[in-house]
Amino acid sequence: MDYLIGMRLSPNIGGEGLEYAANWGASIGLEVMDVPEWNQDIKETLDNYGLQVGSIDGRGAVGNTKLLSLDSYKRKQAVSDLKEQMSEVAALGGKVLFMCLIPEENSTPRSKSFELWKETFPEIVAHAEREDLYIALEGYPGPAPHYPTIGCTPEMLRVMFRSIPSKHFGLNFDPSHLVRLGIDYMRVLTEFGEHINYCHGKDTEILQQELYEYGVLPATFGTNIDFSEGSWRYTIPGHGEVDWGKVAIGLEAIGYKGPISIELEDHRYWGSLALEKQGIIKSKEHLERYFK
Numbered sequence: 001m002d003y004l005i006g007m008r009l010s011p012n013i014g015g016e017g018l019e020y021a022a023n024w025g026a027s028i029g030l031e032v033m034d035v036p037e038w039n040q041d042i043k044e045t046l047d048n049y050g051l052q053v054g055s056i057d058g059r060g061a062v063g064n065t066k067l068l069s070l071d072s073y074k075r076k077q078a079v080s081d082l083k084e085q086m087s088e089v090a091a092l093g094g095k096v097l098f099m100c101l102i103p104e105e106n107s108t109p110r111s112k113s114f115e116l117w118k119e120t121f122p123e124i125v126a127h128a129e130r131e132d133l134y135i136a137l138e139g140y141p142g143p144a145p146h147y148p149t150i151g152c153t154p155e156m157l158r159v160m161f162r163s164i165p166s167k168h169f170g171l172n173f174d175p176s177h178l179v180r181l182g183i184d185y186m187r188v189l190t191e192f193g194e195h196i197n198y199c200h201g202k203d204t205e206i207l208q209q210e211l212y213e214y215g216v217l218p219a220t221f222g223t224n225i226d227f228s229e230g231s232w233r234y235t236i237p238g239h240g241e242v243d244w245g246k247v248a249i250g251l252e253a254i255g256y257k258g259p260i261s262i263e264l265e266d267h268r269y270w271g272s273l274a275l276e277k278q279g280i281i282k283s284k285e286h287l288e289r290y291f292k
Contacts, residue, residue, distance in 0.1 A: 001248075001252045001291075002291070002292055003248075003251075003258075003259060003260050003291040003292070004031040004032050004052065004258075004259040004260070005029075005030060005031060005032065005201070005259060005260050005261075005262070005284055005287055005288065005291060005292075006025075006030055006031055006032025006033055006034065006051075006052075006054045006259045006260070006261040006262065007025060007030055007032075007033060007034065007261060007262040007263075007264070007280055007283075007284075008034040008054075008055075008200070008261055008262065008263045008264070009021055009033070009034065009035065009036070010264045010270075010276045010279075010280070011276070012271075012272060012273040012276045013273065013276050013277065013280070015273075016273065018035070018042060018045050019045055021033070022045050022046055022048070022049040022051055023049055024277070025049070025051060025280075026049040026050055026051055028280070028281055028284065029284070030051070030280075030284065031050075031051065031052060031259070032051060032052045032053070032054040032259040032261060033046060033051050033052075033053065033054060034053075034054040034055045034056070034057075034098065034261050035053060035054075035056055035057070036056075036057045037056065037057065037059075038053065038056040038088070038089045038092060038094045039088070039092070040092060043092050043093070052259075053093075053094055053095075054096065054198070054258075054259050054261050055096040055097070055098035055136055055172070055198050055261065056089055056094050056096065056097055056098065057097075057098050058082055058085065058086075058097040058098060058099045058135070059081055059082055059084075059085040060078050060081055060082060061078075061082055061097070061099040061100070061101070062098065062099060062100045062138075063100060063102055064102050064103065064104050064105075064106070065078065065099075065100075065101060065102060065103070065104065066078035066104050067079065067082065067101070067116075067117075067120050067121075067124075068101060068102070068103035068104060068108065068113045068116050068117060068120075068150075069103070069104040069105075069116075070103075070104070070105065070108065070116075071104075074104070075116065075119070075120050078120075079120050079123055079124060082124060083123070083124065083127045086124075086127055086128060086131050086133055087127075087131055089131075089133065090131035090132060090133055094133070095132070095133060095134055096133070096134050096135075096136050096197055096198050096258070097128070097133055097134070097135050097136065098136050098138060098172060098198065099135055099136070099137055099138065100137070100138035100140055100149060101113070101117065101137065101149055101150050101151050102142045102143075102148055102149050103116070103148050103150075106142065106143060106146045106148050107146055107148070108146075108148055109148075110148060110149075110150050110156065113148065113150045114150055114156065114159070114160070117150060117160070118163055121164060121169070122164060125164050125166050125168055125169045128166075128168040128169065129166060129168045132168075133168060134167070134168050134170060134197040134198075135168060135169050135170060135197065136170055136171060136172035136197040136198035137151035137152075137157075137170070137171045137172060138151075138152075138172050138174065138177075139151070139152040139171065139172065139174050139177035139178065140152065140174075140177055141153075141177065141181060144218050144229060145218075151171065152177060152181070153181065153183065154183065154187075154188060154191065154192075157171065157192055157195070161192070161195055167194070167195075169195075170195035170196060170197035170198075171192060171195055171196060171197065171198075172196075172197065172198040172199065172200060173188070173189060173196045173198070173199045173200070173251075173256075174199070174200035174202055174263070175202075175203070175204075175242045175247060176200070176202040176203055176204040176234050176235075176240070176242070176263075176265075177204075179203075179204035179206070179232070179240065179241050179242060180204045180232040180234075182216065185242065185247075186243075186246055186247070186250060189247065189250040189251070189254070190250065190254075193250075193253075193254030193255075193256075194254065196251075196254065196256055197258065198258055198259075198261070199251065199256065199258060199259070199260050199261065200260075200261055200262075200263045201237050201244075201260045201261060201262045201263065201283055201287050202234060202235075202236075202237065202262070202263045202264075202265060203234070203235045203236060203237045203238065203239060203240030203241065203242045204232050204233065204234055204235065204240045204241060204242070205232065205233050205235045205239060205240040205241065206231065206232050206240075206241055207228075207230075207231055207232060207233060210223075210230050210231045210232075211231040211232075213230070213231075214230040214231050215231065216231060217230070218230055225267050226267035226270060227265045227266065227267055227270075228267070233266075233267065234265040234266060235265075235266045235268075236262075236264070236266045236269060236279050236282055236283045236286070237262075237283050237286045237287055238282075238283075238286035239266070244286065244287065244289070244290045244291075245289075245290050247290070248290040248291055260287055260291050262280055262283040262284065262287070264276060264279045264280055264283065266279055269282070
């Protein structure tokens with residue numbers, strides 16, 4: 001199957017402005033772009049370069065979100081703001097909202113965040129159904145030492161999908177997070193395939209010497225590698241543990257029809273515009289072996 005390949009904006013490429021990013025992305029053959037917001041100007045810019053919009057960051061739903069605040073007033077306002085954005089996105093043809101559900105306070109236990117989620121999200125998902133939008137949960141577990149994100153492990157995903165069984169509430173399949181957590185990414189793809197609403201092209205390398213030094217715990221005195229806590233590091237596709245050929249077959253088997261969007265988080269291709277471009281190009285070349 002011929003999948004569209006796109007990218008999530010990285011700091012230096014995105015820092016040059018959307019016009020620049022869209023022009024450059026189209027020039028190297030990318031077909032999709034993920035954006036932090038969605039409005040008429042952004043739509044026209046992507047249209048001008050023949051790009052489709054991929055995922056759109058949910059307003060207030062990426063990072064430490066008030067949707068999972070311990071303050072009921074903050075939760076209510078966050079739901080209202082998100083629903084307003086959802087209607088705006090749908091009116092301009094957007095389809096996928098990207099969310100990373102880290103509670104407002106990192107120390108909030110995941111079990112408590114789940115109870116808060118059960119209060120706030122039925123209304124959000126019902127609105128997504130009315131607007132024909134699809135929510136894609138990011139699997140980043142959140143910052144140490146609490147790793148407070150909900151929706152990044154099979155244990156939590158299973159109860160969330162059981163609580164709200166809607167095709168409009170699903171996940172962003174990003175095997176890089178699963179590898180670092182020691183979770184079988186192909187088993188996740190199989191078990192939760194009907195819930196996959198988006199896919200990131202990102203990888204993780206397990207660092208064997210560091211694994212001996214730290215085990216699965218974060219390095220006590222830190223690490224000099226960006227996008228790493230010690231025994232693993234995020235990397236571009238093809239430089240890690242993920243078998244992208246198997247992922248391609250698995251996505252086709254479940255009937256996934258969305259794009260594969262490159263999320264660049266690799267210390268070797270970071271810190272300058274030139275390095276970020278190199279990382280995106282190398283990622284695209286590797287993914288094209290399996291998805292084109």
